[in-house]
Amino acid sequence: MKDRLLPYWLLIPAFVIVLATTIYPLAYSFVTSFREWDLTKQRRPGGFVGVDNYLHAASESGFQNSLWVTTIFVVTSVALTLVIAMSLALLLRRKGRMHTFTRIILILPFAMSPALIGVSYRFMFNPEFGVLAKGIGAVFPSLEGTPWLADPDLAMAILVLTDVWHWAPYMTFMCLGGLASIPRETEEAARVDGASNLRIVFGIILPQMKGVLLVTAVLKTIFALKMFDQVVTLTGGGPGVSTETLAFFVFNVGFKWYDMGYASALAWILTAIMMVISIWYVRMLLSERKMATA
Amino acid sequence: MAEIRLVDIEKKYGNFLAVPKQSLTIVDGEFLVLLGPSGCGKTTTMRMIAGLEDITSGDILIGGDRVNDKPPKDRDIAMVFQNYGLYPHMTVRQNIEYPLKLRGMAKADRAARVQETAEKVELDALLDRRPSELSGGQRQRVALARAIVRKPRIFLMDEPLSNLDAKLRVTMRAELKHLHHELGVTTVYVTHDQMEAMTLASRVAVMREGRIVQLDTPKRIYSEPADLFVAGFIGSPSMNLIEGAIRGGVFTAQGVSLPVTVSDRDDVVLGVRPEDLEIIQRDEAPIQGRLYALELTGDSTLVTLRTGKASVCARGPADFEAEINAPCHFAPKPGVRIHLFDRTSGQRIDGDAAQGTAA
Numbered sequence A: 001m002k003d004r005l006l007p008y009w010l011l012i013p014a015f016v017i018v019l020a021t022t023i024y025p026l027a028y029s030f031v032t033s034f035r036e037w038d039l040t041k042q043r044r045p046g047g048f049v050g051v052d053n054y055l056h057a058a059s060e061s062g063f064q065n066s067l068w069v070t071t072i073f074v075v076t077s078v079a080l081t082l083v084i085a086m087s088l089a090l091l092l093r094r095k096g097r098m099h100t101f102t103r104i105i106l107i108l109p110f111a112m113s114p115a116l117i118g119v120s121y122r123f124m125f126n127p128e129f130g131v132l133a134k135g136i137g138a139v140f141p142s143l144e145g146t147p148w149l150a151d152p153d154l155a156m157a158i159l160v161l162t163d164v165w166h167w168a169p170y171m172t173f174m175c176l177g178g179l180a181s182i183p184r185e186t187e188e189a190a191r192v193d194g195a196s197n198l199r200i201v202f203g204i205i206l207p208q209m210k211g212v213l214l215v216t217a218v219l220k221t222i223f224a225l226k227m228f229d230q231v232v233t234l235t236g237g238g239p240g241v242s243t244e245t246l247a248f249f250v251f252n253v254g255f256k257w258y259d260m261g262y263a264s265a266l267a268w269i270l271t272a273i274m275m276v277i278s279i280w281y282v283r284m285l286l287s288e289r290k291m292a293t294a
Numbered sequence B: 001m002a003e004i005r006l007v008d009i010e011k012k013y014g015n016f017l018a019v020p021k022q023s024l025t026i027v028d029g030e031f032l033v034l035l036g037p038s039g040c041g042k043t044t045t046m047r048m049i050a051g052l053e054d055i056t057s058g059d060i061l062i063g064g065d066r067v068n069d070k071p072p073k074d075r076d077i078a079m080v081f082q083n084y085g086l087y088p089h090m091t092v093r094q095n096i097e098y099p100l101k102l103r104g105m106a107k108a109d110r111a112a113r114v115q116e117t118a119e120k121v122e123l124d125a126l127l128d129r130r131p132s133e134l135s136g137g138q139r140q141r142v143a144l145a146r147a148i149v150r151k152p153r154i155f156l157m158d159e160p161l162s163n164l165d166a167k168l169r170v171t172m173r174a175e176l177k178h179l180h181h182e183l184g185v186t187t188v189y190v191t192h193d194q195m196e197a198m199t200l201a202s203r204v205a206v207m208r209e210g211r212i213v214q215l216d217t218p219k220r221i222y223s224e225p226a227d228l229f230v231a232g233f234i235g236s237p238s239m240n241l242i243e244g245a246i247r248g249g250v251f252t253a254q255g256v257s258l259p260v261t262v263s264d265r266d267d268v269v270l271g272v273r274p275e276d277l278e279i280i281q282r283d284e285a286p287i288q289g290r291l292y293a294l295e296l297t298g299d300s301t302l303v304t305l306r307t308g309k310a311s312v313c314a315r316g317p318a319d320f321e322a323e324i325n326a327p328c329h330f331a332p333k334p335g336v337r338i339h340l341f342d343r344t345s346g347q348r349i350d351g352d353a354a355q356g357t358a359a
Ligand SMILES: Nc1ncnc2c1ncn2[C@@H]1O[C@H](COP(=O)(O)OP(=O)(O)O)[C@@H](O)[C@H]1O
Pocket: B013, B016, B018, B036, B037, B038, B039, B040, B041, B042, B043, B044, B045
């Protein structure tokens, strides 16, 4: 064997594993999205139907509802997470015993499994015995007995809240990393030049955090687009269809109604949305880089 | 313009005493350099003046007002940082304009002032670039422009030239000196480079472990160092320091015997600068040994001889040549200064320093 070929031989096992575990299922679902496949009737994918599955999505109210729910969810949860994470990072970046302690306990929400978070919050918002429901009722008596998860808007708000609670700590750490890389001198120069604290944050720190915030926003957007676990365990998509996110809807189509062709098409629509966002983000980041180092 | 007075100021970081209690007055319009090795508390002292660091005890007065509790922006200072601290997301113009904008100057006035300042430091062609598109020297000038644009009462500069290459450093040094002459603003300048200190300062404060060990004009720091630390720190190559004793009016060490006007004592260190020594060919020279090294520096040759444990360096003519290990003789040039220090305390002995003998 020639030495020149050895590296390729060595790569083959990894290549085969990647092929088998990701490329194959991806390709399979892509092909399936152009076929008819009702799991209740057929054991194998049926005939090709062209883009029918995609056309069906365009006119179906369940899908349109899930798109709308997802949009609301993504926008509010990304915005809230970023604002909270950035604010926490600004508060926690100084050194000190309390700061270190707070940073450590901040890891806890992120360490919890999303499914568990959903179940816990479901209990905590139970109007009969939930800790949070009772607590809120004690502070605001008019809210006593509110059926939190039975109201479409409130259920959505709680879904967003749990997601922010889960992700904000992690994003705080990303922001802390970004803050640490800003030269302290730019901030001190601004202080000497006469800037107030607020101006330093908005005029000096945030502009330098642009790259980090962009990465954080895109990661959070992609995670939010895939929101599934907490929907299952917290709201079950309800009340009605008011919290049926796209990922949850795809799951229902596939594994409740057994329409595999349509489910595959929907999954690919979700993938396309994420790809567009990722590409847009890479371009933004590249132009940002170019500005910083040109 | 204003006088700065530090009265009994002290700075502790937890239990670590960075700057011990001391006082310092910087007179109106002066160029004061804080000089000392890295970690001796120069930056800390400057940051206390700027208000970027709380002082543990003592008072800081600027122009007669106690400013201890005033934030940096109310002290009417401008600062140039070691790494410049330019705002990377702003153009050169916006960087220079920022202090004016923060102080609410009208837009038209700002533009005129930025233009005028940029011309002064020769940046007018680069106003629309970003800091990342500039060379080190240009960034340095932006930092300088941002400091002078507001016409503050005090300039604080923390090692502003240390990130530049040697050649640019010399050019910028001259520009700084000219700028100070032109503006006449009280300036505190931090450096660990004794050459910068000597060339720029009206007065130099030599610091060691947080303490000011000598505060004097560059000339006197050079000609009359207060102790062994200053003697060794100032001058390049540094002063020869030889341990010995004084016996019968003569400083004696192995291979060295120099008449001095100090009464007999033990534990003395004699100091003599390389440029104050000359190479002679007589056998009964005051400093005798064997040639150890020759270093040509261009305009002169550094000649090092070894005697016993000590080595002594003299600045000789550029064309000096000799064999290594050949016998070698130095003598102080006529009328130059010989310095004597107490070996244990390090303090200078005899302010009225002894004269070297004519060779
Ligand atoms: N924020 C800080 N916390 C603790 N120690 C510090 C801090 N800043 C400086 N020091 C210590 O104070 C001493 C003086 O530092 P500095 O003023 O920066 O020295 P220089 O500028 O002369 O190099 C150093 O020993 C340094 O380690």
